[in-house]
Amino acid sequence: MAWETVIGLEVHVQLSTKSKLFSGSSTRFGAEPNTQANIYDLALPGTLPVLNAEAVRMAVRFGLAIGAEIGKKSVFDRKNYFYPDLPKGYQTSQLSFPTVGKGSLTITLDDGTTKTIGVTRAHIEEDAGKSLHEEFPDATGIDLNRAGTPLLEIVSEPEIRSAKEAVAYLKKLHSLITYLGISDGDMSQGSMRCDANVSVRKVGDPNFGTRTEIKNINSFRFVEKAILVEAQRQIDLIEDGGKVIQETRLYDADKNETRSMRTKEVANDYRYFPEPDLLPVIIDDAFIEEVRSTLPELPDVKAQRFQSQYGLSAYDANVLAAERATADYFEEVVKGSGDAKLSANWVMVDLQAVLNKNELTIEQSPVSAAALAGLIRRIKDNTISSKIAKTVFEAMVAGEGDADAIIEAKGLKQVTDVGAIEKIIDTVLANNPAQVEQYRAGQEKVFTFFVGQVMKESKGKANPAQVNEILKSKLAGN
C-alpha cells in the first residue's frame, strides 16, 4: 500500500521593526559584530525589557490576514535554557497565550487546485544571537547583534501532505508577509526560517506516525528536498522493520541527507513561566479594527480582481498576484500600455525569463514597468510587430534605451505603406515564377513561403497582416 507524508511547518519570520523586540537597538542586518547590542541585549544586571509595540501590531496584521483569532490578552513567557548566544539564559516568547490564534491560509498547487492549511498559532518571540565557531581557533565568538530581534513563529497544523504542498505553503506565507510589509522574507539572510515536522503513514491510516523535526532549513528548494529525503528515509526504515525515533535532525544540502542532532537538545526542559518583567498585552477591538483598516489588498483578493477587472485566467491572475512587487509591476504596465493581456504575457514570459536568467528580483528588473508599457504601446499601435518587439526588448534589457529610441536607432519601424509593401511583393513574385505557378495550381501551402520571402526582404518590418492581404490579392491575379 502507498505511503503518505504528513508535514507540519514551524516558520520563524523576522519582523521588520526598526528596533529590537525589547530594546532600542537597531535590527539592521550585516553590521560589525556586537555593535547593535545594548545593555539589555547583553543581559547586564538590572536591565528590563520594554515591549516594541510595532512588533505586536505586525503580528496582529498577520493574524487578521489569515483570518485568525487575535489574543485579547497575550502573555510573554520565559523559556529557560543555557547557551552563550542567549545572554539572559532564557528566551522571552509566548507559550499559552499567543498574540495570534487559530487561522488558515489557502495554497494553490501546480495543477491549479487549491487547499486550505490550518495555522495553529503565531507567537511573538525574540531571536538569539549567533555563535561563530569557525573564525576563532580554540574559542567560540558570540555576536549579539541578532539577539532580541523580533520573530513571529507561525505554526501550521499537520495538514500538509507533500513536499510540494510544503513549498506552496511557504510561498504563500512569503507572499503574505511581504504583502503585509511585516518582513522582507529574505530566506538567505535568515528573515524566514523553517522547521519541518515530518512523519509517514500508510494511506488511509487514521493515526500519525512518529515524527522527526528538521531544523532551520533556509530555502524553498531545500525544504522540498529535505522533506523528500527525510520521508524516504523513514519509509525505508519502516519497510526494513525499523522504527522512527522522535528527534531533531539537520538537513545537509551538500549530501542531500538529514542527520540526527544530539538527542540532549530534545530532552531540554524549558521550564516556561510567565515573564514577570512584562505586563500582559491587552488588545481591544478598537485596535484590531484600526489595524484591519490599514491592511493592503491581499493576494487572494487581488487575484480575483485581476480575473474580473482584466479578464485574466485564474492561473495568470494567481501568478501575477502572488508577490506584491510583481502585482504592482504588472498593474503599472497595464496602466501605461492599456492592454492587460499583452501586459500579463510580457511580465510572465519575457520579463520573467530575463529575471530568472540573471537571478534578479522584479525590483531589480533592468526594464522598468513604464518602459515595458512603452514597448507594448508600440505593438498595439502597429509601430512594430510582436516579433520585432522581442528584438527591441532584448535591446532594452541590454540598456540601450527605451522602446522608441531603439526602434528609431535600429530602423525597426514597421512598414505599413501599401505602396512599399506592394513593391516588395512584386519583386518577390517576379523572382519566384515557379512557386507562383505551384500556388496557382492549387498548392496553397506555398503561400507561407511567399510571406517568409517578403518578411525577409523587408527585414521583418512589413506589417504581417497587410502582407497577407496584399499577397493573397496579387496571387489571385488582381
Next chain:
Amino acid sequence: MNLKQGIADISRALAKGEYSSVELTRAYLAQIEAQNAALNAYITVAPERALAQAEAADARRAKGETGPLLGVPLAHKDIFCTRGVRTSCASRMLDNFIAPYDATVVEKLDQAGMVTLGKTNMDEFAMGSSNESSWYGPVRNPWNHEMVPGGSSGGSAAAVAASLCPAATATDTGGSIRQPAAFCGLTGIKPTYGRISRWGMIAYASSLDQAGVLTRSAEDAALLLQAMAGFDPKDSTSADLPVPDYVAALAQPLKGLRIGLPKEHFATGLDAEVEQQIRAALAVFESLGATLVEVSLPNSHLSISAYYVIAPAEASANLSRYDGVRYGYRCDKPQDLEDLYKRSRSEGFGAEVKRRIMVGTYALSAGYYDAYYIKAQKVRRLVKEDFTRAFEQVDVIMGPTTPSTAFPLGSKSKDPVTMYLEDIYTIAVNLAGLPGMSIPAGFVKGLPVGLQIVGRDFDEARLLNVAHQFQLATDWHTRTPGTQA
C-alpha cells in the same frame, strides 16, 4: 555637626549654612573610616565620587538652588547599579562588576543633589534575612554586635543605625527593608509594587522586588520617596500614576483612623515581650484618636510556602545570566562550555543562592509546575483577597514586624527553614504587592522592636502620615545605639 541627624534636620542645617555638603560628607566618610570595620556595613566606600557630588551640590546651592535633598549624603544598597562604582550584589559573581549605567533610583536621587557615600552590604542577591549570606561577610547589629542586623538590607540598616549615613536605599522582596528596620530601630518603607522603578536594581524575584528606604523618621522617608517614586518608561511594571505630595500628607491628624489588627499576627510564635511593646504602641494610636479593629488574614499562614516557590522560581531564571560568558566571575581555565557554566556558577554563587536556584528550577520543571508554581500563584491571589477584604473594614493594618528581636549571628544560618520563618509577618505584603512599613516601637532587652504598618495599594501617603503622627507622640525613633541599652 550632629551625624545622628536625619535628612530633614540636615536639610535645614544645609539651608541655613551651618555647614556645607562637603564638610558633612567628609565627616560621614571619617565616621565610616572609623567604624565600618567593626560593623561591615559598607562593601564599597566611594569618597571621590561622594566629594565630587558634595562639591557640585554646594555649587548648586551657591547659585541659589534649594531642595530638601540637595547636598544630603546617603548610601545605596549594593543592589542598585551605580555607573563607575562596583555593584556586587554582595556576590563573588559580581565582585568585579562595574555597571556602565545608573539605576533609575540612583539617577533620580543624584539629580535631586544627593551625595552617594558608598554601597552597603546585603545578603547575596538579597536572599536572606540576617545579612549572613554576603560574599563580603556578615554585618553586625550596631545595637549589639553579637546580633544580626536583619536582611537582606542589613548593611543599609546598620549604616543608618550607626550614623555612617543619615539614610540609605534598600529593597524588599519578602521583608528585606522592614525586618532590618525593626532589628536596627529604624523607619523603613517598602512602597507598593510598581511605585518605584526597578530599572538598574538587580533582580531577585521580579514580581516581588520593590525599592524603598531606611531612614531615621517617616518625614525622612517621605522626602526620599518623593524623589524616587513615579513611572519609568524603562520599567514596564512601574505604575503610571501621579505621585502625591508625601510631605504635605504627614500633618493629617489620626482621629477616626481605623487600624486593623490581624489576629494571626498576634498568635503563637510571637514573643510575649515584643507583643507588649506592640500593644503599648497601639495604645498610643488609640490616644491619637484611632480605633482598633480585629481583622483576619486567614491565608497568611500559606504565604511563606507560596513565597518560597514563586521567588526562587523567578530567581532561577533571573540569575541564569550569570554564566561567566560576558561579565562577572569566570572560573579559571574552563575546559569546555559545560565546565565554564558549572564551575563559574558553582564558585561564583554562595550556598543560599544556589539553594534557591535549585528550588526554583525544581518548582518549574515538567511535572511539578502545576503542583508548585501554579498552586503558589493561587495562594498569592488568596492572600491578596484577604487584604482586600480586611481593607473594607480598616484604613491600615498593624502588627509586629517580626516575631522577636534581632537574633544572634550564626543562630539560624544553618537552618534555612527557621530563617525563612523570620519573614512570617512581612512576606504576605509582598505577595499582595501592598505598601508596608516598619517603625521603631520600643525595646526588649536593649534591642529595638518594630511595628509594621500595611496600607492599601499606592496609599504610601497614608502610611507615612500614620507613622509620622506616631513619631510626633513618641521618641523611639530618636534613640541611637549607646543612648538606650
